[in-house]
Amino acid sequence: MKRTLRSTGLIGGATVISLLVGLGRMKVIALLTGPAGVGLFGLLNVLWSTGSALAGLNLGVSGVRQISEHDTDTEARSLAESAVWYFALVAAVVGGVGLWGFERFYTDGAGASPTVPWIALAVAVAVINAAQLVFLQVYSRIGDIARIRIYGSVLGAIAGVIAVAATGTPGLYMAVLAMPLASLLVTVPYFRRVPRMPWRRFDKAVLGEWRALLMLGIGVSVAAWIGNFGQLWVRWIITERGNLQAAGFFQAAYTLTNVNLSIVLAAMSVEYFPKLSSSADNSSGLTDILNEQYRLALILSAPILISAVAAAPWIMPLLYSKDFSNAVPLFQWQVAADSLKILSWALGYILIVTRSVLGFIAAELAFDVFLVGVPWIFFATMGLNSIAVGYAAGLISSVAVSVILSMRRGVRLSWENWAVTLVVCASAVGICLVSIESHIAGLMVGMLVATVFGVRGLKAIGAADAAIGERLRRIIGKFKGAVRL
Template identity: 30%
Template sequence: MGLSSVVTVGLSALRYKLLALELGSEGIGLLGLFATVLALGVTLFGVGVGSSGVRQVAASQGDEGEFGAATRAALLRGSWLLGLIAVAVGLLLLPVLRGTLFLDVPAPLTVCLIIAVAASVVSAGQVGLLNGLGRLPEIAKANSFGALIGTALTLGLLTIAPQWALGAAFTAAPLAVLGLTTGYTWKLRVRRAFAWAELWGAFRPMLLFGLAFSVSILMSNLVQVLVRILVKQELNLKNVGYFQAAWTIASVYLGFVITAMSAEYYPRISAIAHNALELNRQVNVQMRLVLLIATPIILLLMFLAPVIMAILYAPEFGRAAELLRWQLLGDIIKIASWPIGFLLLAREAKKAFFLTELVWNVSFLALALTLLGPLGLKGLGLAYGISYALYFASVVWFSKRLTGYMMESRILVFVALALGLGVGVEIVSNNDVIADNLIWKMLFILLSVFLGVFVLGWHKFRKHIVV
């Protein structure tokens, strides 16, 4: 799954790069607008059913009777229904879209956007079914080959019809993923008739729980927009670009880790959600594993922040290196929080999940308002880290109330030590003499690995990992 994410992101970057060379900044700006509306449309019309469906399918795996069959059928048919609703509403709003957001944009491109939204909504439900059943190879193949097909079509059209290449850039991959996941799920379809009441009884919990995902995502998107507006007002548009660059790099890195591990971890703990003792043990095991893997990479990225910014963007973006380091420092807490957050999802704690997301978004916005003025972009990095510390405390508190969860002391010790090392990296990075010394960098990385093995006890938890 991690390699699949790398392939998908790499091919996406290739599409953007070649489109930028051919269509210029205006073409990329239009593509960015399409991508933003696409993400918003999938959130609104998908209502989180793909994510909530993973939990329902995984929990029903042991039930070979009516409930298990109805759950699978409801997820697949419900996703297709949501996709059809997206097409119908999109076509009804087509004149509005063309008259506001996509003024002077050819109608076929706007129709392509509607098709891409519907395809993404349907394929999300089908991926949810595959994920809940543990069919990870099929998901990885669908994502990778979908991105490959989308990139090939985009590049093929780029030389003969650049305008259609722009449409293919955001439509071809979702359609390819839809075709592949439809093929993978065809043999899993339940070939029998269900009464409407049966399907609704299985689909309703997915829909209600999915709304918590959707509302949280919309809330996060709104906060991100407000923070960017704040940066523009307090500083300038150039600093908005620096913030966007740092945020993207940190998000992409974590995306690899979370996508790969959640694909196996979330269904696994959903299947044992009723067993609080085993659920809590698996959460601690996952925390040890993800911290051991992620922390050395985070520290390495902190050291290489100026180089990464210059390579992926331009030399002037090196000014955002300090912001990126503070964000990565906060990501240590985020990584530690992540396995506990999935406990709330596995237990279907809608209110607790929403409240923990609310804690992060409100605290990040409030701290950004407070710290941006006196500290500049560094204030956003501090706001990010403090917000995740508050989020971490909230997920632990809710999990303790739900299942009696207790975090192992060695995990807390490791997180504290990792944060200390991260602060050390920030101090060293601001010292030109030490920062250019490769020995210091390797020392920090090796020290983090040693602490991980020693504190988290690799030999003790390796045998407990469920594959």
């Protein structure tokens, strides 16, 4: 537990810093180039991120799974590590060359087609760097990964801003390349310290490893494409049957909903996934890791979820404007359902490490069927509330599919974790109902409940780790002393 908390804190903190650096970079670019420049930069980022995902086929997932599986077999691990590198090199070349031909066509509409294939180079660099990060994650170099996120984001932002300031619009292309290139350069010295197996020559055995990489990578990619398609379809429904203003409300609510848990879940996955992969063939070990990690995720996330629901009427106008008040109920109900999103996240990794590719796709499809289907049928009568119902129903459906498939592989969530999940869900729903009647009452009740969850969570963490428990007791003792004074 102590190691997991440390990892979560390091990666979570690094993620927050990199997000703030990204916001600062965007602010400077907006001042230098105006709305048109921001629009072009966003378009180029979509091209880069999509191209990287297509070229690498989620190498960050399949590579970690493939190498971690051979935790004790030196020969098999050497083969897996070599296969990951061969795959990354080929994917970088093929992806970069393939995107080079598409890049000019894609950017011609913006009236600023470059003479240098900056985005194609960015894709190739991103794929190579993904391979480096696979090894750091496999060997649990959590601190190094956190440093890379911070240093890479700062260096990339500085280089990008300088390029835009010096050259104007052409610098936007360089700014996109600066992000993965800075990360690659920062990662190299840390990667060189990682112990690696002897290099294997390219042969039929490597091709066999590629098959496993491709099967898992394609499966995860298909699930991601289904999710992206579902998001596009929902936005089309809202725009077609409502208006652009309603689509803006949905975008605001959905963005905040994703950010709400992304830091905790992204931080925990860095350690959670390799641990699961090393016990892929041991259902008892997977069950223990699942229950420990999910319990910690719920402990850390419950106060955040409850606080977000309670403070939503003030969060939305603060981060957007008072014109977005109609998005508050949608945001509240989606956050209330997000305790199930944590469970879906935890079980999703179980399906990945057990190579249940079709099951992983089925869980994503189950979510999107309801996310799209409910507003498709009821948007005319329910409006944005149909999105909230579809979101909650989709999560319930996705969790049900994941639970059934996990149980078939001998992996089960403990009854204690089920009980805590239901309590968190019920509390969030109750605060939503109170907030509908009175925002102030909802805030007061919500903060009280969030405090209770936070205190009980700290006690649970302290009970699980004696050193952490002693530190918490000292902090509480100092706090009590300050209150007496």
